[in-house]
Each structure stands twice: as structure tokens, then as C-alpha cells.
Amino acid sequence: MVTTVGEIKKAMAILADIIETSPHGEKYWPIFERLERELAVKVNRAERLAAAKAAVNDII
Template structure:
């Protein structure tokens, strides 16, 4: 595989490159360690960014869910989880929605 700066490389591509570089290190010596370290750092960075994005999207989705449950009168919302106060769609602590 030849490097193309315009191409987007997948995690699988990076993992295959890491396996290749590991074999090169085994056969030709430690001079190639910086390449393996760079590939490891790139893969770790990508996964960390992906995990952060997932956390933010989950938080946003939870916030959106709470807004839908909020009272139109500006009262504090019940938690979107099953509410112990809720009877027939009305939270007994804040009143009807």
C-alpha cells in the first residue's frame, strides 16, 4: 500500500500497517520503532475522539429527552426515567404538563 495524503485511512488500515511495521522491526531492527509508535498514537487518538464524540452525542440526546418532558409552563421537568411522582402523564410534584 502506498501513502496517499488525499485518502482517508480507516482504523483497520492503521492496524494492518502496525502489523507490517512490527514485522519489519522484528526482521530489520529497532530503527523502525518510531513508525510503530506514531501509528499506535494515531489509532489511540482516533478512538479517543470517537469515544468523546459518542459521550457528547449521548449527553445531547439525554438533554433533548429532558426538554421534551419539561413543562410548557417552565416548571422543572421530571427525570425522563420512570417517575415515581407521575400519575396519568402528570408529575405530582410539578403538576400537569
């Protein structure tokens, strides 16, 4: 299953609310941190692909 940047951001927003409002919200921090890492990977990959495409366009 492919997860989009938007889906990760939505999950992070929901989880942030749970962390702030739930009496046991602290236990969800590891999940939030995992989502942060996954988001960073997806954004980094997208930026690298965009840079590669731009480089090809500059050559052509």
C-alpha cells in the first residue's frame, strides 16, 4: 500500500490532537516520530526526483 504525503500529514495532525488531549497521549509519541521520519523520506525522494528531472530538462 502506497501512502501519500497528504495521508501522512493528516495522520500526524490527528495524532497530534490525540497526544495533546488524551490522558495517555504520551504513549503515542513513537508513532508520531515514525510518521515524521516517513514524511521526511517521502519529501526528500520527491525533491530528488524533481531535481533529476530539472537537470534533464536543462540538458535537452
